[in-house]
Amino acid sequence: MTTASAYALELTGVRKVYGSGDGAVTALDGVSAGVARGTFTAVMGPSGSGKSTFLHCAAGLDRPTSGRVLLGGTEIGRLKEGELTRLRRTRIGFVFQAYNLLPSLNVLQNITLPLRLAGQKPDPHWLREVVDGVGIANRLEHRPAELSGGQQQRVAIARALVTRPEVVLADEPTGALDTRTGRQVLDLLRAVVEGMGQTVLMVTHDPVAASAAHGVLFLADGKLAGHLAHPTPERVAERMTHLGEW
Numbered sequence: 001m002t003t004a005s006a007y008a009l010e011l012t013g014v015r016k017v018y019g020s021g022d023g024a025v026t027a028l029d030g031v032s033a034g035v036a037r038g039t040f041t042a043v044m045g046p047s048g049s050g051k052s053t054f055l056h057c058a059a060g061l062d063r064p065t066s067g068r069v070l071l072g073g074t075e076i077g078r079l080k081e082g083e084l085t086r087l088r089r090t091r092i093g094f095v096f097q098a099y100n101l102l103p104s105l106n107v108l109q110n111i112t113l114p115l116r117l118a119g120q121k122p123d124p125h126w127l128r129e130v131v132d133g134v135g136i137a138n139r140l141e142h143r144p145a146e147l148s149g150g151q152q153q154r155v156a157i158a159r160a161l162v163t164r165p166e167v168v169l170a171d172e173p174t175g176a177l178d179t180r181t182g183r184q185v186l187d188l189l190r191a192v193v194e195g196m197g198q199t200v201l202m203v204t205h206d207p208v209a210a211s212a213a214h215g216v217l218f219l220a221d222g223k224l225a226g227h228l229a230h231p232t233p234e235r236v237a238e239r240m241t242h243l244g245e246w
Helices: 051-059 081-091 107-117 124-134 149-161 179-196 233-240
Strands: 007-018 025-036 040-044 066-071 092-096 167-171 200-203 215-220 223-229
Touching: 007 051, 025 051, 025 066, 025 223, 040 051, 040 179, 051 167, 051 200, 081 092, 081 107, 092 149, 107 124, 107 149, 124 149, 124 179, 149 167, 149 179, 167 179, 179 200, 215 233, 223 233
Parallel strands: 040 200, 040 215, 092 167, 167 200
Antiparallel strands: 007 025, 007 066, 215 223
């Protein structure tokens, strides 16, 4: 089902329960949140707060027990597995902590892999804009092993952008990087939003990383526990102290 939406991504009353009976665990408990188009949003919360489940439900990797998840107005919970796979391949970009590049492919082949899997050819103009935008135009023939961690993450970001997705989902994208390189990657994600009009949703445990976003959503015990606009590391850390221990 597709409807017009002001949000790139919207969760409405999402509840996710793993297991059943006495062993049931409620990971998300009626979460409603919208990610506006062209924004950079961070998701934070203590360990066990539901951050990963939030991301997995947003990506269609987990189906909610109840509630709705809409991507650009498409209710993804209604899709069959094949439709869901195609949606993830073309309308969602993924950036992970571990880069997940294929070592046997060069940079250009890694970037265009989602299109090849979808049976599509890259738009040469968009591909050039993406490659230039992430700063790896002079590394296209290199293999991942020949790149630094920061360069590999830039390749991963380019791969996430190449399909012109409606939203880029980033899971701890700076977790494996040193502070300086992590800052560069965060600045790049912000530039992707402000310069290319993309939408980014990032899960992180780091207040400094969260402060690169336009706003922060806080989760605690599987529930939405507030929102912070114009975050700074200090304001994020201060808010976290009210959400429980890590």
